[in-house]
Amino acid sequence: MDILLAIAIMALGAVVLGAALGFASIKFKVEGDPLVEKIEAILPQTQCGQCGYPGCKPYAEAIAKGECDINLCPPGGMEGVQRLADLLGREVKPLDAEEKPKQVAIIDENTCIGCTLCIQACPVDAIVGAAKQMHTIIAQQCTGCELCLPPCPVECIHMEVIGENIDNWKWKYPVVEIKAAPLPAQNASGDGSDGMKDAA
């Protein structure tokens, strides 16, 4: 009798817990793969296809499934590889291509014949124009993916490196020069311009 009661209690427990688990799996169902989203957030979203996948999301999915390496994204650079390695606990590998500076495409508007082929190729709709009309690139939207270069029949598109300007200039990491300290101990001096000393 006792054993039956014990079985009944265990069975009841199993039913209740099973129901709770089943409910939770419906209630807290995660749409999509959160890992893919995390990987995608690291990718630079240039949609250039240089990794061999048609866009950043397919590449993220392939990484999540473990189908491919994490060093296939040249626009993401070594920093991207590093961050992917940190996220996935994988080994950092050198980039599978050379790292390029950030670029923007420029259409030579005098040569453009208005064929619309580049418009169709642009993954982010950064080219405006119409059939037999001059085309131009919205520089702010251009990801520098180079996908518009091959379709152009008159080769009027070229890539230009986005140089440093006052708006995107960054303060450099303070470099500590290793050299012998001057003999008289100087105090109260920060960096070159910040440091100050009594004139007296």
Added chain:
Amino acid sequence: MLFNLFKFKGGVKPPTNKTQSTTLPIAAAPLPSRLVVPLHQSIGGTPRPVVEAGDRVLKGQLIGQADGWISAAVHAPTSGTVVEVAMHVQPHPSGLDALCVVIAPDGKDEWIARTPLDYAALTPEAVREHLQQSGVVGLGGAVFPTHGKLTASKTVPMEELIINGAECEPFITCDDLLMRERAEEVVRGIGIFRDLLQPKKVLIGIEDNKPEAAAAMRAAVETLGEDFAVVQVPTLYPAGGAKQLIRVLTGKEVPASKRSTDLGVQCFNVATAYTAWRAIAHGEPVVSRLVTVTGNVHHPRNYEVLIGTPMDELLKLAQPHPDTDGIIMGGPMMGFLVPQASVPVVKATNCLIAHDDRLFPPKAPEMPCIRCGACAQACPHELQPFEMYWFSRAKNFGKTQEYAIFDCIECGCCSFVCPSRIPLVQYFRFAKSEIWAREREKNAADQAKSRFEFKQLREEREKAEKAEKLAKAAAAQAAKKAAEAAAAAAAEAQPAAGEAAPASQAVAAVDPEKAAKRATIEAAMARAKAQREAAQPKNTDHLTPGQQKEVAEIEARRSGSRIEDRGSSEPAPAEPAAPTSPLDPNN
């Protein structure tokens, strides 16, 4: 007036070195050989150039049109010819180029037509607009367009207007001399701000190491009969920081996420008030400013300098010692060595310090942080610089933000007190600019992603639409075929329908499709005929009996003549209907 002053935490007392440059009155700097006027001199949008090489400009003429609301116009500092609009090195730590208008002065210094404004008769919007067009920006160093700060918060009543004459940074004395010599115009300028913002109190904060300036301001306030309070605040760097001065004068602490207007406080520099008064009462845009030239020079002094004057030409006036090896723009705490001696003076240039190794001994090597906490005690913003330093150094930028790195005003107190001589501010600047760059990249990536997704969505939609269209066309074709077949069957069923019937029947036997086509054509023609008849002129509807009779006669005559002419009884519906006109020549 007795004032209950408050204190801000931290702060340092570096040697002030101010007396050297206050012995001589303000002097006007002579016209330089050429003026390089950068277009982007204020926070906000970069003004667009409105002159070209070869143009002749007058002093005060607009050369850069403000781009957007938070942007201020730029003007020609003297009369002359525009040599070029080109990229030149900026007085910026990066040493990078930006667009400048280069003017060769003609020596006449000829003004544009200056029209004084009676601002009391103008709407506040018009006054703000005028200040923007005059290029009035905050001359304390941040160069924020002043008109953008002259709108009171809609929800919080304006309590205090703070006028910043503290000038806490060592060496700099341009505000001191301005208050000593031009106090009246400063006070009148403050009056403009007061009228626009309607605060309950106006407090002019001046550090107590400038008694002459405070006395001059008090006298001017009294002369003009204003109720502004001139308050002397203790000399403690950085008492001239806006948040610190607000704290000292009002006891209010501006939270990180809020602006001072949210607490009913607004703060302006004395020099800003002065230029605002010149812009309104004299119609003079900002084409010059006071610059302290000091440091390693024979004659430290304050000069009224045209914007765009090359710094080396200005420094020569003060006769620098031969061992001068650089120019610091700004003070020793927050300033920086300019990348080239020939960079121009801009609206943010309050001081030039001739640099040499005696005044500024070479940087001693950085030692490891010993976690003494001296920086945290010195920080006027109650931050923990050593923590921010560790995380900046490790490039752990998320953590630096947790330690509120964006509240750091880069005053340099922490670097000043650090016993290990760590260039803390440099680390913070590095971390801040990295965070900004990442933010920009993130935004660009997000935008690219959404645009890519939208393009995919659009392509799919277009594909679906095309498929739907094709399906529809195919269905229509099938329906048409069915209808035709039905029509052909009907034509077959009625062999004596008309003259065409036998023929159609004959053809139908051979080609039912052709017959069906003919049937549809006939149907269409019948429809067209019906439409034509429906579209007959309607102006014959309401006529007098006389007119109707006339019309009937004309019609009869016309149809008669047509029968004769063409031998056809068919009416000509395409003929213009003009029978109602009594003046018709056909009558």
